[in-house]
Amino acid sequence: MNDGxxxxxxxxxxxxxxxxPPGTRLPSTRALVAxxxxxxxxxQKALRELAARGLIxxxxxxxxFVRAARTARTVDYGWQTAALxxxxxxxxxxxxxxRSVPNDVIAxxxxxxxxxxxxxxxxxxxxxxxxxGDTALSRPPVAGLPELQSWFAHELGASSPVGVAPPTPGDxxxxxxxxxxxxxxxxxxxxxxxxxxxxxxxxxxxxxxAAQAGVRVIPVPTGPDGPDPADLDRAFAETGARxxxxxxxxxxxxxxxxxxERAEQVLGVVRAHGAFLVEDDWARDFGIGTTPRPIAAHxxxxxxxxxxxxxxxxxxxxxxxxxxxxxxxxxxxxxxxxAESLYVSGLLQAAALDVVxxxxxxxxxxxVREQLRTRRDLLVTCLRHHAPQAHIEAVxxxxxxxxxxxxxxxxxxxxxxxxxxxxxxxxPGTDWFPAEATGAFLRLNxxxxxxxxxAEGARVLGEAxxxxxx
Amino acid sequence: MNDGxxxxxxxxxxxxxxxxPPGTRLPSTRALVAxxxxxxxxxQKALRELAARGLIxxxxxxxxFVRAARTARTVDYGWQTAALxxxxxxxxxxxxxxRSVPNDVIAxxxxxxxxxxxxxxxxxxxxxxxxxGDTALSRPPVAGLPELQSWFAHELGASSPVGVAPPTPGDxxxxxxxxxxxxxxxxxxxxxxxxxxxxxxxxxxxxxxAAQAGVRVIPVPTGPDGPDPADLDRAFAETGARxxxxxxxxxxxxxxxxxxERAEQVLGVVRAHGAFLVEDDWARDFGIGTTPRPIAAHxxxxxxxxxxxxxxxxxxxxxxxxxxxxxxxxxxxxxxxxAESLYVSGLLQAAALDVVxxxxxxxxxxxVREQLRTRRDLLVTCLRHHAPQAHIEAVxxxxxxxxxxxxxxxxxxxxxxxxxxxxxxxxPGTDWFPAEATGAFLRLNxxxxxxxxxAEGARVLGEAxxxxxx
Numbered sequence: 001m002n003d004g005x006x007x008x009x010x011x012x013x014x015x016x017x018x019x020x021p022p023g024t025r026l027p028s029t030r031a032l033v034a035x036x037x038x039x040x041x042x043x044q045k046a047l048r049e050l051a052a053r054g055l056i057x058x059x060x061x062x063x064x065f066v067r068a069a070r071t072a073r074t075v076d077y078g079w080q081t082a083a084l085x086x087x088x089x090x091x092x093x094x095x096x097x098x099r100s101v102p103n104d105v106i107a108x109x110x111x112x113x114x115x116x117x118x119x120x121x122x123x124x125x126x127x128x129x130x131x132x133g134d135t136a137l138s139r140p141p142v143a144g145l146p147e148l149q150s151w152f153a154h155e156l157g158a159s160s161p162v163g164v165a166p167p168t169p170g171d172x173x174x175x176x177x178x179x180x181x182x183x184x185x186x187x188x189x190x191x192x193x194x195x196x197x198x199x200x201x202x203x204x205x206x207x208x209x210a211a212q213a214g215v216r217v218i219p220v221p222t223g224p225d226g227p228d229p230a231d232l233d234r235a236f237a238e239t240g241a242r243x244x245x246x247x248x249x250x251x252x253x254x255x256x257x258x259x260x261e262r263a264e265q266v267l268g269v270v271r272a273h274g275a276f277l278v279e280d281d282w283a284r285d286f287g288i289g290t291t292p293r294p295i296a297a298h299x300x301x302x303x304x305x306x307x308x309x310x311x312x313x314x315x316x317x318x319x320x321x322x323x324x325x326x327x328x329x330x331x332x333x334x335x336x337x338x339a340e341s342l343y344v345s346g347l348l349q350a351a352a353l354d355v356v357x358x359x360x361x362x363x364x365x366x367x368v369r370e371q372l373r374t375r376r377d378l379l380v381t382c383l384r385h386h387a388p389q390a391h392i393e394a395v396x397x398x399x400x401x402x403x404x405x406x407x408x409x410x411x412x413x414x415x416x417x418x419x420x421x422x423x424x425x426x427x428p429g430t431d432w433f434p435a436e437a438t439g440a441f442l443r444l445n446x447x448x449x450x451x452x453x454x455a456e457g458a459r460v461l462g463e464a465x466x467x468x469x470x
Numbered sequence: 471m472n473d474g475x476x477x478x479x480x481x482x483x484x485x486x487x488x489x490x491p492p493g494t495r496l497p498s499t500r501a502l503v504a505x506x507x508x509x510x511x512x513x514q515k516a517l518r519e520l521a522a523r524g525l526i527x528x529x530x531x532x533x534x535f536v537r538a539a540r541t542a543r544t545v546d547y548g549w550q551t552a553a554l555x556x557x558x559x560x561x562x563x564x565x566x567x568x569r570s571v572p573n574d575v576i577a578x579x580x581x582x583x584x585x586x587x588x589x590x591x592x593x594x595x596x597x598x599x600x601x602x603g604d605t606a607l608s609r610p611p612v613a614g615l616p617e618l619q620s621w622f623a624h625e626l627g628a629s630s631p632v633g634v635a636p637p638t639p640g641d642x643x644x645x646x647x648x649x650x651x652x653x654x655x656x657x658x659x660x661x662x663x664x665x666x667x668x669x670x671x672x673x674x675x676x677x678x679x680a681a682q683a684g685v686r687v688i689p690v691p692t693g694p695d696g697p698d699p700a701d702l703d704r705a706f707a708e709t710g711a712r713x714x715x716x717x718x719x720x721x722x723x724x725x726x727x728x729x730x731e732r733a734e735q736v737l738g739v740v741r742a743h744g745a746f747l748v749e750d751d752w753a754r755d756f757g758i759g760t761t762p763r764p765i766a767a768h769x770x771x772x773x774x775x776x777x778x779x780x781x782x783x784x785x786x787x788x789x790x791x792x793x794x795x796x797x798x799x800x801x802x803x804x805x806x807x808x809a810e811s812l813y814v815s816g817l818l819q820a821a822a823l824d825v826v827x828x829x830x831x832x833x834x835x836x837x838v839r840e841q842l843r844t845r846r847d848l849l850v851t852c853l854r855h856h857a858p859q860a861h862i863e864a865v866x867x868x869x870x871x872x873x874x875x876x877x878x879x880x881x882x883x884x885x886x887x888x889x890x891x892x893x894x895x896x897x898p899g900t901d902w903f904p905a906e907a908t909g910a911f912l913r914l915n916x917x918x919x920x921x922x923x924x925a926e927g928a929r930v931l932g933e934a935x936x937x938x939x940x
Binding site for chain 2: 048051052053054057058059060061075076077079080081082083084087088091098100112115118120123124125127128130131132135136137138139141142146147150151153154157165168169170176177179180183187188189191192205208209211212214242243274275276300301302315316317318319326327328329332335336338339340341342343345346347348353357358359
């Protein structure tokens with residue numbers, strides 16, 4: 001109901017504003033709350049909407065005012081069309097997985113874990129400590145705080161077998177989120193117009209980063225066992241590509257974890273072509289039934305560029321990730337990061353390091369894994385019961401998502417609209433394909449809020465499938 | 471002496487590590503402090519150096535250990551040379567202005583204000599509040615927190631004359647520092663291979679961002695009055711460029727502030743060519759003798775892309791800036807930001823907004839301006855007395871830097887080396903030229919630590935000039 005009442009208040013306020021002289025102060029939030037019998041959040045939402053339309057302006061600490069009517073003039077930005085020309089590549093703006101939604105819908109579309117899966121107490125106390133520390137007012141080195149570089153290197157190095165040199169702290173470049181790492185890697189190591197091999201389906205953010213970098217994407221089909229090494233070998237040979245982007249552990253969206261043998265085969269193909277594997281280890285903290293086994297730990301010749309993020313497991317506000325790379329590749333990535341943003345906030349780095357070095361962090365992670373197991377199993381059960389038409393190709397051993405194959409010919413647009421109308425948000429699989437989708441897929445996230453609504457969500461999906469299937 | 475003793479300790483530790491079995495725990499920092507009679511900072515610096523060389527590794531919360539000898543194997547990354555080919559453009563890595571230095575040198579090279587010019591109390595309490603708030607665990611919209619968008623729009627809009635529509639909050643895209651804004655603007659609006667006009671000399675970070683974006687830089691000469699509109703007109707006509715990057719207020723490095731007439735002329739040329747002006751208002755908070763007058767406040771037709779940063783005036787750890795743009799240009803910038811980093815940490819946004827909306831913020835800024843005036847005047851006096859060969863073309867009315875023209879034929883490399891050997895760091899002017907420098911220049915920053923050393927710094931510079939001038 002939240003949405004509805006903020007719309008009602010916004011409409012009432014717009015009428016009021018239309019007759020008020022510019023500069024008139026609006027009633028306080030408290031007064032509006034009383035007048036409209038709504039929550040402060042709802043009133044503020046209405047005010048924000050009016051502000052976004054330029055009808056009112058808030059002066060923080062002073063109040064909210066009717067804007068001068070001088071904004072009424074319509075400005076034509078048509079001249080910009082000539083100046084900007086058609087874009088070199090179209091970047092898809094805000095995919096389903098990033099949508100923010102009201103509290104009362106059943107959100108199976110999201111890409112981020114719900115707050116109850118985050119280490120709230122650890123995050124708040126780490127930030128409070130960091131607020132008192134040196135990093136609150138200083139500038140860290142471009143590559144990151146040495147202590148944090150050391151933590152990232154040690155975490156990966158702990159998986160290195162005997163005979164393989166583990167990464168050193170100097171191999172680590174700290175990032176403001178792994179998305180920035182993808183952008184830098186594609187920009188600095190592939191460069192515009194040249195080929196990039198990607199698993200298909202794969203993370204939509206990687207597809208967006210590739211579009212931004214202006215590289216030519218060559219999809220390599222992947223499934224529950226990972227890509228076929230022969231397919232990969234052929235793609236390298238045919239295109240002259242030098243870089244393959246993949247998620248070998250609990251891949252988003254398929255949930256696939258490559259076997260040790262498959263990982264060795266893929267690494268062998270990459271080596272044979274004198275190429276790089278970008279190992280996006282996004283779900284390192286979200287193993288449920290198996291343990292993550294980073295491929296990067298088996299490579300000391302600089303073939304694997306390893307991406308590790310803390311954003312999803314620690315907090316979306318502590319956007320800290322790292323790329324671990326060796327040789328000239330690492331230098332190019334670092335130079336790109338320097339030009340892009342000079343350095344990463346030292347405060348966020350210090351707070352993230354604080355969280356992951358507390359003994360309670362490991363306890364928290366164990367709890368999260370148990371919760372993910374319960375949630376995953378519950379969603380699987382509900383789907384099998386209420387939406388048997390949706391085929392779960394493989395129950396993932398980790399990660400946050402189920403990947404469903406729907407009956408051939410399912411109208412995905414119709415389906416997602418039907419579900420949304422019934423208060424259930426799902427993500428159409430098309431977002432995860434760098435080219436045409438090879439079927440009708442759906443990604444459902446089992447890390448969102450309110451797992452007790454899974455049964456209802458599955459029921460709505462099952463009914464919508466009945467209507468959308470030919 | 472800091473540097474010397476950390477080197478001494480590092481050497482001693484290296485000898486010790488060479489004979490210790492892998493996995494041996496190093497003595498505690500406290501023990502090393504006692505043993506070497508050095509400060510904890512010095513000991514940690516030595517430890518970091520050894521860690522960077524892969525000789526030891528610290529496991530946060532556990533201790534520091536001798537690394538396994540398996541790192542001794544030399545790995546040849548030569549294969550990467552074939553995979554990566556020559557880079558499309560070379561990005562200069564870490565310019566002088568970003569160098570971190572020991573405490574005992576006279577640092578006139580820096581780009582960031584010293585900690586004593588920062589609102590330390592405001593920053594720490596804003597961060598402490600933010601650590602308790604909602605943004606510590608949530609994900610803000612791609613374009614930024616609505617309240618912060620509103621603050622940025624209002625700050626610029628307050629300068630809009632009657633008849634010009636002020637920006638709305640929806641025109642604002644919040645950035646993780648203005649460097650990221652430069653990268654996105656050049657990438658999204660100029661695109662690779664196409665021409666970009668830039669003041670020359672200008673901010674080295676903008677030159678690096680242009681190299682990263684792969685655009686073709688066309689320098690437009692500028693001086694104490696800003697660029698000559700006729701030069702600019704010719705450059706637009708000759709190259710077909712559609713974007714001009716400039717710092718109209720307290721330009722870095724020259725300190726120039728364009729007059730109202732010059733600003734109108736430049737805006738007229740930009741409009742006539744159907745082009746954009748990127749107004750990098752980096753020193754908005756650092757007016758000394760005059761008040762900043764943003765050109766963007768005079769444009770409501772979408773010709774000016776306005777960059778405003780809080781990093782330098784609030785804190786280097788609160789990397790918050792914004793670009794204010796209208797029309798399709800704003801959409802392209804937003805799409806690029808989305809692909810680059812999805813969103814900006816909401817915690818940093820909330821804390822930055824908290825700082826700039828405290829009444830004490832305005833008091834703090836007044837104090838900073840007074841301190842900058844004192845420091846600028848002191849450095850000018852010292853230079854005129856001790857280094858009269860260095861010509862100050864114009865004493866800037868704001869900003870953080872003096873721009874000195876040195877006698878023709880001065881050997882800049884020799885000069886900066888001589889100064890550094892005598893404990894004084896200065897920044898050679900070449901860093902600020904997108905093409906050849908048009909003379910021997912030096913940039914001196916008067917916002918660094920310890921202004922009481924200005925006289926000594928000027929004396930060293932004067933003597934070095936005597937030796938470096940033919």
